[in-house]
Amino acid sequence: MKNMENDIDKYISNFPKDIQKILEQIRLTIKKIAPEAKETIKYGIPTFQLNGNLVHFAAFKNHIGFYPTPSAMIAFKKELISYKQAKGSVQFPIDKPIPYDLINKVVKFRVKENLGKTK
Numbered sequence: 001m002k003n004m005e006n007d008i009d010k011y012i013s014n015f016p017k018d019i020q021k022i023l024e025q026i027r028l029t030i031k032k033i034a035p036e037a038k039e040t041i042k043y044g045i046p047t048f049q050l051n052g053n054l055v056h057f058a059a060f061k062n063h064i065g066f067y068p069t070p071s072a073m074i075a076f077k078k079e080l081i082s083y084k085q086a087k088g089s090v091q092f093p094i095d096k097p098i099p100y101d102l103i104n105k106v107v108k109f110r111v112k113e114n115l116g117k118t119k
Helices: 008-013 017-033 070-073 099-116
Strands: 039-043 045-049 051-059 063-067 085-086 091-092
Touching: 008 017, 008 039, 008 045, 017 045, 017 051, 017 063, 017 099, 051 099, 070 099
Parallel strands: none
Antiparallel strands: 039 045, 045 051, 051 063, 063 091, 085 091
């Protein structure tokens, strides 16, 4: 039996259909880049792990939170400049197109970083 605390499907199902679609697309984007990463729930939000935390994401009232770590925020500073940010997170407004291509690039960077191939 699945541990419901670690069930990303259950997390996504708690949102309206339009938000579910966005969350599922982010999930698929991450899985495509990191198929060997483990899916779980950490800090109450969907998390992918690969040699430690890879990325987290979450839905909020007006935005999608994406948490790729401070190193990725620095590496993609120019691409992320138009979004609200914190040290290790970025907010993608729900009322604007979600930058899946950018998420793809960030996840690729994080995979290389977690596998020790960024230097």
